[in-house]
Amino acid sequence: MNNFSYTRAHSLDEAIQTIGNNTKFIAGGTNLLDLMKYNIEKAGLLVDINPIDSLRKIELLPGGGIRIGALVTNAATAYHPLVEERYPLLSKAILAGASAQIRNMATNGGNLLQRTRCYYFYDPDTPCNKREPGSGCSAIGGYNRIMAVLGASLSCIAVFPSDMCVALAALDAVVNVSAPDGDRCLAFxxxxxxxxxxxHIDNNLRPGEIITSIDIPEKGFPKNYSYLKIRDRNSYAFALVSVATGFELESGIIREARIALGGVAHMPWRVLEAEDFLKGKPATDMYFSEAADIILRGAAGFEHNNFKIKLARRAIIRNCTMALHPETQLPGAQPSA
Known part of the structure; x- marks a missing residue:
């Protein structure tokens, strides 16, 4: 870990004033500290933003929907009454991630900014374009079981690890950011x-911008939703494939559909064409299967991860079916007759 200076910011304005070429903000630190220990991230100035109470709120928006602060922890978000009641898809996705201890520390803003868990990204003795641009991608010819099957390039086949962000993608969230030159909003x-x-550029934040909050529109699909995470073990493991699904149904007909995938690409994967295809269709496996084919169009595996394409297809169909009866996902619940 490199030497760095440390300070605390007690307001958003104070935090923005500290921004420089080598400033890093720390909140939960569950990813940043690991990256600093591996010398992947280096900070000249580490700014602790935990004292900024204005970023630690969950509140209703005047026009409907909710705003969740960047410093609210993942656990506090998942168990907040507004989230559990109106956005159970988000709650379920968060609780599928990491461990209880990490969720108690990790913040919503940090969740959006976490970096890939690719083996080679964390190994300084191997080439990695994400860590050192132009050095090559060791995963392409290496052990690539967990890597991307959609949206990859010859420069990188790593996947984005977040569960929370898969749900936020399905819910059409908006990210609010601030900078010395003002505020702006980014569609998720x-x-x-x-x-x-x-x-090596993970997101479209501009230099000097800080995430302040995340807005989620009013439509949260509380009646028909499901989050399915398929992984190698039942806790503290990243998704091989995950699927977030939300439906608005009327007499068995799909009026609106949202489907987002995790564990398959460098970002949460959502194909609007598939969602449009499902509108007006009966909620049946036949149409879920066709939607899955649309979502996975162009998918390509590598030596060790070809299985993820079939796995993703089955997961999409299964999760769409689960979303029809979300009550069956509760511990000990039995499917309705």
């Missing part, structure tokens, strides 16, 4: 990036 679909030729 525009926040993260595919690797292309610049895999």
């Amino acid at each position: 679909a525009d926040f993260h990036r595919l690797p292309g030729d610049t895999p």
Whole structure:
């Protein structure tokens, strides 16, 4: 870990005033500290933003929907009454991630900014374009079981690890940011990036911007939703494939559909064409299967992860079916007759 200076910011304005070429903000630190220990991230000035109480709120928005502060922890978000009642898809996705201890520390803003868990990204003795642009991608010819099957490039086949962000993508969230030159909002679909030729750039934040909150529109699909995470073990493991699904149904007909995938690409993966296809269709496996084919169009695996394509297809169909009866996902629940 490199030497760095440390300070605390007690207001958003104070935090913004500290922004420089080598400033890093720390909140929960569950990813940043690991990256600093591995010398992947280096800070000249580490700014602790935990004292900023204005970023630690969950509140209703005047026009409907909710705003969740960047410093609210993942656990506090998942168990907040507004989230549990109106956005159970988000609550379920958060609780599928990491461990209880990490969720108690990790913040919502940090969740959006976490970096890939690719083996080679964390190994300084191997080439990695994300860590050192232009050095190559060791995963392409290496052990790539957990890597991307959608949206990858010859520069990088890593995946984005968040569970929370998969639900936020399905819910059409908006990310609010502040900077010395003012505030702006980014649609969640525009926040993260595919690797292309610049895999070291994970998102579309501009230099000097800080995430302040996340807005979620009023429509939360509380009646028909499901989050399915398929992983190698039942806790503290990243998704091989995850699916967030929300439906608005009327007499068995799909009036609106949202489907987002995790564990398959460099960002949460959502295909609007598939959602449009499902509108007006009966909620049946036949149409879920066709939607899955649309979502996975162009998917390509590598030596060790080809299985993820079939796995993702089955997971989409299964999760769409689970969303029809979300009550069956509760511990000990039995499917309705």
